[in-house]
Amino acid sequence: MAVGDPTVRTTPAVNETGEGTSTILQTRDLRKEFGGLTATDDVDLAVEESELRCLIGPNGAGKSTFLNLITGRLEPTAGSIYYDRFDITGLPSHERVDRGISMKFQVPSLYEEFTVRQNLRIPLQRAVESDVFEARTRELLDQFDLLTEIDEPATSLSHGQQQRLEIAMAMGLEPKLMLLDEPVAGLSVEETAEIADILQTIQAKEGVAFIVIEHDIDFVEMIADRVTVLDQGGIFTEGTIEEVTSNPDVKRIYLGEDD
Numbered sequence: 434m435a436v437g438d439p440t441v442r443t444t445p446a447v448n449e450t451g452e453g454t455s456t457i458l459q460t461r462d463l464r465k466e467f468g469g470l471t472a473t474d475d476v477d478l479a480v481e482e483s484e485l486r487c488l489i490g491p492n493g494a495g496k497s498t499f500l501n502l503i504t505g506r507l508e509p510t511a512g513s514i515y516y517d518r519f520d521i522t523g524l525p526s527h528e529r530v531d532r533g534i535s536m537k538f539q540v541p542s543l544y545e546e547f548t549v550r551q552n553l554r555i556p557l558q559r560a561v562e563s564d565v566f567e568a569r570t571r572e573l574l575d576q577f578d579l580l581t582e583i584d585e586p587a588t589s590l591s592h593g594q595q596q597r598l599e600i601a602m603a604m605g606l607e608p609k610l611m612l613l614d615e616p617v618a619g620l621s622v623e624e625t626a627e628i629a630d631i632l633q634t635i636q637a638k639e640g641v642a643f644i645v646i647e648h649d650i651d652f653v654e655m656i657a658d659r660v661t662v663l664d665q666g667g668i669f670t671e672g673t674i675e676e677v678t679s680n681p682d683v684k685r686i687y688l689g690e691d692d
């Protein structure tokens with residue numbers, strides 16, 4: 434994998450943040466303002482290697498803005514982002530991808546005229562040597578239950594299969610940290626359970642950490658090691674799914690339950 438020279442633009446974060454080596458991502462006082470609106474309000478968030486973290490919160494809480502700051506799509510107004518022990522706050526998006534941060538966006542990004550194999554080749558070309566394309570293509574498609582569709586056009590896939598292919602493409606970049614924005618939106622209960630299974634398998638087998646934005650609490654319950662609740666740009670609370678969902682304020686405000 435092509436990785437930039439860490440001595441040129443980045444600084445080891447371990448001394449600055451005091452975090453141990455198992456922290457893959459740490460934000461410090463991360464802030465994003467749009468005019469007078471604070472979309473990310475001094476967020477300190479830490480994610481461990483191989484952890485599956487879900488971000489929940491009401492519409493407009495700042496979930497997508499936070500992920501866009503991590504990918505470099507947005508520049509923070511203030512604060513720092515440490516990834517894999519380096520300060521990546523000023524790095525352009527493509528360098529973050531090369532270091533192992535990949536994202537599956539909510540909007541579809543498949544090349545419809547391409548086959549499943551050709552779509553997957555796009556990220557693989559960037560991340561792995563050509564002599565392992567075929568083996569890695571098959572391995573990923575097997576993991577994502579798409580091997581029998583390998584030579585089918587992307588347009589022939591069901592919505593659930595397309596979502597799986599998009600996550601497989603994000604995995605094709607060989608990430609250490611994968612960001613997913615509502616990966617099961619519009620999927621059936623069965624399709625949702627299948628994605629949950631796949632993410633847990635990848636987490637266990639490949640050691641990838643995830644940050645997943647999700648409104649579907651049943652899905653969060655299936656996959657999350659820990660849950661962070663955002664509200665008005667800031668962290669409202671964090672904990673296990675049981676801790677978060679048993680918090681009366683979270684229940685009332687975020688899950689729409691009064692009991």
Ligand SMILES: Nc1ncnc2c1ncn2[C@@H]1O[C@H](COP(=O)(O)OP(=O)(O)OP(=O)(O)O)[C@@H](O)[C@H]1O
Nearest residue numbers: 467470471472490491492493494495496497498499
């Ligand atoms: N490019 C932008 N310019 C101005 N305001 C923005 C921009 N992007 C987001 N915002 C505002 O920042 C706040 C946080 O938005 P964000 O999309 O991050 O929330 P969210 O939690 O992801 O919401 P949803 O669940 O609806 O996707 C909102 O008030 C939104 O209107």
